[in-house]
Amino acid sequence: MVQFKSQFFNLMLERGFYNQCTNEQGFDEYLYECEKTGTPAVGYLGSDPTGDSLHVGHLVPVMMMRWFQKCGHKPLMLVGGATARIGDPSGKDRLRPFLDDETIARNIAGLKKSYAKFLKFGDGKNESIIVDNWDWFKDVNYLGFLRDIGTYYSVNKMLTMDSVKSRLEREQPMSFLEFNYQLLQGYDFTVLYQKYGCRAQIAGADQWGNITSGTELGRRKHNVELFGFTSPIITDSAGKKMGKSEGNAVWINDEKLSSYDYYQYFRNIGDTEVEMCLKIFTDLSLDEIKKLAALKDKEINEAKKILAFEATKICRGEAEARQAQETAVKTFELGQTGGELPSLEVNLADGLSVLDAFVNIGFCTSKGEVRRLIKQGGVRINDTDICDENYRLSNADVKNGQIKLSLGKKKHGLLKSA
């Protein structure tokens, strides 16, 4: 195995972030020089503001940037205000819907909020900043762009790009608009190079084509070597992308998902994913991870608890993580109720049907669903199975000022009498 010199490169390799690099030796050398002289290297990670928060599925390259910064380098977080108006064809068969300005602005604010949990922002020499490619694209004119950038691209080459090729092979439609995406991304890279001296792009493996588009443009137009570095697309044992729970995204921003649910996502990770997740989603040292990964069978739950705690700590802060952990321990290990569970205030004077209770707290979307679940034995009140769908909750069910609702093994919530 090649020995790397830079701290960053070694970290990436050891923790399983390293997938591919445009010039592994060159990039390593470059980073090493920067680290040795204390000059931050500048690298960027791009994302399109198609949603108002990141979720766990986006996190791998963000964690890479976190390490990048910890190694003394400067992360630029590019938001694609311009490219969101076009849509990235990578890995998709369908044109994305165009977003209006208001939505884009809101999404960008959401992304900033997400990023701020993982990176230090500010004016310091290795502090992170947000850049929006709308700033340089909004005034670009078509002929100028064709002349200045278009001349460096060969269509022959563009057609061989994976995302383009697969669309053509599967006979899926691809508009000219989308076809241009790689030019825009390539241009971003060179603009950031000119404005900030940015020579590195970090991204998920699916962005490879867009990265090389940028490095090539850099070489041809500015005669400079730019570097691209990608992370693997991580999947669980079933081969599915990480970051979904119960079919819903595991959001980074707290208004979209409670810290308790965030914690539970990692707590419920599969055995085979524990070591990988510890390496990628926590700051724990490799020595500690090694110890945790050696745990087997029941004991691996201890590793999962630490994983969940550490991951939540980074994203939601230590206090939130602690609270989430307490709630989880109380709920699952001690059979008590914890404060972080979803709760709802209700007036029990006239009684409340179980059906309404479960719909109102958001566990079910219809009364029919609750009925079905009662028949299947999945509904409990204060840890007692409910078999009667006409059951009405009353003050007699209140214990310590609350009623505990449970659905299945994992969903728990509280009703508090108002």
Next chain:
RNA sequence: GGAGGGGUGGCAGAGCGGUCAAAUGCAACGGACUGUAAAUCCGUCGACUUCGGUCUACGAAAGUUCAAAUCUUUCCCCCUCCA
């Protein structure tokens, strides 16, 4: 512009006048087994319901029929080939 093909539940994909709330697969959910894991097995999977039924749904609108996802007309959208 011309000629064909198509739009069905979260997705994929059958159905082509009544027996269709719509086969099948995936996803999801509940149960059993467990370790808040995985795998496996069983069950569920439009809404409302006094559990008898009722209502809303197969791109949109209008129509034919006792009866339409299925037939007709118009419109919208997508794909393929030709120009």
